[in-house]
Amino acid sequence: MLKLTKLSLGLVLLACSVMTAEAKLAVPKFEDLPQLQPEGIHQTACTRTANTYIRAHYKAIQVDDAFSDKVIKQYLDMLDYGKSLFTQAEVDEVYANRARIERAILLCDLSYPYELYNTSLRKRFKKYSFFVDTLKAGNLDLTTDDYLRFDRKHSDFLKTEDEIHAxxxxxxxxxxxxxxLSDKTEEEATKRLERRYKAALSKLAQTSSEDVFSVFENSFALAIDPHTSYLSPEASENFNDNLNLSLEGIGAVLSSEDEYTIINSILPGSPAERTKKLKAKDKIVGVRQADGSYEDIIGWRLNEVVKKIKGPKGTKVTLDIERGEGSQMTSFSVDIIRDKVRLQDSEAKIEIEEHEGKRIAVLKIKSFYTNLHKDIRKEIERVSKDGPIDALIVDLRNNGGGLLPEATASSGLFIKRGPIVLVRDARGNVVPQIDTDPSVAYDGPLVVLINRLSASSSEIMAAALRDYGRALLVGDTSFGKGTVQQSKPLARVYDFNGEELGSIHYTIAKFYRINGGSTQLEGVSPDIYLPTNIDTEEFGERNEDNALPWDKINAVPYDAYLNIDAYVPELQRLSNERSKDNVAFRILKEDSQRYFDLKHRKVISVNLEKRKAQREEDDAYSLKTTNERLALMGEKPIKKLKDLPDDFEFDDAILNETVAIASDFADAQKQKLYSAQSVPVLMRYQYNRDALSEGTGTVSPPGAAAMPARPSVLSAGTVAAQVQGAELLEQEKQKQAKLHGASKDEDQELSSAAKEQQAQLEQKIEEILKTGQSGSLTTPDGRPYKAITATGEVNNMAVDGTLLGPWRTHNEDDTFLRQSDAKFQQLVQESSDKSTAVHLKDSLYPSILPSRSAVAVDTHGRAGLILLNAAPR
Incomplete structure (x- = not known):
């Protein structure tokens, strides 16, 4: 998922030649700051942007006071994210001038947004100048009990200039x-910070009119939804470069937030990913080239940062990184060799995990790239050559999405055919994305592993496989991005001046599951939750301003394979048993709680000794938990955190537990009565009676429109049954060849004996429960058709893959058909504690089924039509 927010301009760092390091600029004076004004091209770009959003955005936009206030909030967040420039009175004045913001949006009178930006530019200049002057004075007192506001996002603006200076x-x-705390001396710290702040002052003096326009247009965009954005001409060019398949550089998507350059995401197969050190939300604070030249980039414009990180293939760049906030913040350096994004590094791969004698296949999908579905099929075929797969795990953790057609085709590998996801546009038109390939690459037990960073196409695949009853979901609730974006250049073919106008990225549609529910905002929830170290308050659509709401549309017909809900309680119990003594899980939970507690502190001490004590406490905890995890792997303990190699990889505790769950899931499916073909209930299906029995024409289930007749067979599946008594099977094998159907007289005889048979069944169950001996029931002519286990469980007998049962001739009464449908639903609800069979004389669809058939319902409510002797007469 390529997320374009704040000043996130979709800048993936591609290799190109770089000019030699630019000469150091002298620190500018206050009067050197530019007085920025909108340029002529901005009027055109602004008009076209507003018109497109209002006409074509998925969300209906009404520019009123409420909407203007949203734009103001976004604009102030960008101008003063730390709430350390404007006083509350100044902010109140901005809101009082919301009519001027409305004029900027609708009439493109940009004078007021530029006025506010110029004011913030000068306030920021004064702030950095204060930093430089205070460092030069050398009178920082780090022994006081002062505190810095930590949670700026939820804090108020300060009231006075004195409070701001403090x-x-x-x-x-x-x-x-x-x-x-990063082992710098006071002298080193002073020089480094002074260099940082002077560089920031120089960059402020280089601010351009395009910078102002970009900030305001993105404030407008983000007031609509978090995935709508404006890209400047330079950013748009970089974004388009990202679409080719020969990406070079470090492979990171960057954004600008307050004074920092933030890593938004990391491309699969990129040099940045191969370091295994960088994560989303990391801050890049410095860049060092191979020749040793270093730049502190805090306060830099994003495009200037990109120029420093770009470079020729094969050259090294070192990034200084800060991670976390407050006392939990850590800093480190990462060496990266600029290179192409190697597509083979992002290809889907399967590894086999052995667990309790089972072969559990783990399919890792990093992104939904072109021909992913072909790679998945090849991988399944490859590992299947070495033996059968007992269960398959699809690992979609940290997968931000990709191509919608690949999400559809890849999901279709695990079902015969059918809709995968629904796409609704702004006009309400719903278009299903359908898998039309009837071939199935794998039909065994399936588990999908997701986390909070599983987004977009990952959510489509996980939701579809869950709705079809094909997969159990494990992990954490997914991101919740259920929207579709489109990029559009602002330039037109009839523009005569030839100037670049940039482009816009805006939402045009929403995704919906085949059950009608959206993946937007709420994401996809797992059946079994596992611990996570991802900050769920930081990541996820629900944490974004102005995210589109969750809603629901009509479901489409689809045929579920399994009732996954019936398996969850026992699988959850087994997982809980393992997890209660799982050291790695305990550490994950403790880490998450510590981070949560520290994050929600309102202030942080600026007393050096207190901070040192806090860091020592944090390091001691980290060392203890690191050694606990090393012990689990049979590794020797370390004395210091620095002793752990940079490339050391701990066991994946989440994946290990998922493997165990998949093993349990495979066992559970083997133990349950399974219907190879499920009967659709209240779903649209057509049956041609020519292919099933006497007569012609087409009959559809209640609520479904009749469809043209065509040759088809409803089902010919088999039912695995628990049958006690080998002699009964042998008897039925001998009789099977002689059975050719029941006459009408025989059928009437069976019908009149129905109550007697039910009484026999109840009596037989009582006898078996008393004696503990298994038994069976027979039809009036002595043909066994039910097996009863020692625990009283009733199962239909399977002989040579054919279910036995009483038979019936046709019934053309449509009223009875509708009544039967309701009765069948009731039967499914009542079959939670025992397997049963419904015979056609008192079951559903009697007028359209062959005379010799029955419907089996297992303990999970799955239903299967069985054709006796495998073919109708």
Whole structure:
């Protein structure tokens, strides 16, 4: 999922030649700051952007006071994310001028947005100048009990200039403490921070009119929804470059947030991914080239950062990274060799895990790329050559999505055919994405592993396989991105000046599951939750401003394979038994709780000794848990965290437990009565009676429109049955060849004896429960048709793959058909504790089924039509 938010301009870092390091600029003076004004092309770009959003965006947009306030909030977040520039009174004045914001949106009178930006530019210049002057004075006191506001997002704007200056001082103290905690001396810390702030001052003086326009247009876009954005001409060019298949560079998508460059996401198969060190939300604070030249990039414009990180293939760039917030923040450096994004590194791969004598296949899908479905099929065929697969896990963790057709085709590998996802546009038109390939690559037990970073196409696949009853879902609730975006250039073929206008990225549709529910906002929930170390308050659609709501549309007909819900309680119990003594899970939960507690602190101390004590406590905890995890792997303990190799990989505790769950799932399916073909209930199906019995024409189930007749067979599946008594099977094998159907007289005789047979069944069950001996029931002519286990469970007998049961001739009464449908639903609900069979004389669809057939319902409510002797007469 390529997410374009804030000043996220979709910049994937591609290799290109880079100019030699630019000369260091002298620190500008306050009067050197530009007085920025909109340019002529911005009027055109603004008009076309607003017209497109209002006419074509999925969300109906009404530019009123409420909407203007949303734009103001987004704009202030970008101008003063840390709430350390504007006073509350100044903010109130901005909201009072919301009519001028409306004019900027609708009439493209951009004077007020530019006025606000110029004001923030000068306030920020004063802030950095204060930092430089205070460092030069050398009088930072790190022994006081002062605190820095930690949760800026939920804090109020400060009331006075004095409060703002006090906040600046505490920010500077915090920056200085972080340098000291990173093993810098006071002199080194002073020089580094002074260099950082002077560079930021220089960059402020280089701010362009396009920078202002981009910030305001993205504020407008984000007030609509979090996946709508404006891309400047330069950013748009970079974004288009990303679409080719010869990507070079480090392979990271960057955005700008406040004064920091943030890693939005990392491309599968990229040099950045291969380091196994970088994560989404990491802050890049410095860049070092192979020649040793270093730049502190805090406060830099995003396009300038990109130029520094870009470089020729094969060259090295070192990034200084900060991760986390407050006392939990850590800093480290990462060496990256600029290279192409190797597509083979992102290809789907299967590895076999042995578990309790079973072969559990783990299919890792990093993204939904072109021809993914072909790679999956090849991988399944490859590992199947070495033996049967007992269960398959599809690992979609951290998969941000990709191509919709691949999500459809890849999901279709596990079902015969049918709809995978529904796409609804702004006009309400719903188009199903359908798998039309009847071939199935794998039909065994299936588990899908997801987490909070599984988004878009990953959610489509997980939801479809769950709705079809093909897969058990394990992990954590997915991201919740259920929207479709489109990119559109703002330039037109009739533009005569030839100037670049950039492009826009906006939402045009929403995804819906085949059961009608959206994946938007709520995501896809697993059947079995496992611990996670991902901050669920930081990641996920529900945490984004102005995210489109969850809703539901009409479901489409589809045929479920298994009732997954029936398996979950026992699988959950077994997982809980393992997890209660799982050390790795305990550590995950403790880590998450510690992070949650620290994150929700309102303030952070700027007292050096207190921060050192907190860091020592954190390091001691990390060392203890690291050694516990090493012990689980049979590794020797370490004395210091720095002793752990950079490329060391711990066991994947989540995957290990998922393998165990998949093994349990495979066992559970073997123990249950399974119907190879499920009967659709209240679903649209057509049956041609020419292919099944006497007569012609087409009959559809209740509520479904009749469809043209065509040759078809409803089902010819088999039912695995628990049958006690080999002699009964032998008798039936001998009789099977002689059975050619029942006459009408015989059928009437069976019909009149129905109550007697039911009484016999109840009596037989009582006898068996008392004696503990299994037995069977027979038809009036002595043909066994039910097996009863020692526990009283009733199963239909299977002989040579054919279910036995009483027979019936045709009944053309449509009223009876409708009554039978309701009766069948009731039967399914009542079959939760025993397997049973419904005979055609008192079951559903009697007028359209062959005379010799029965419907079997197992303990999970699955239903299967059985054709006696495998063919109708």
């Amino acid at each position: 906040e600046w001082l505490n920010e500077l103290k915090n920056d200085f403490i972080l340098q000291l």
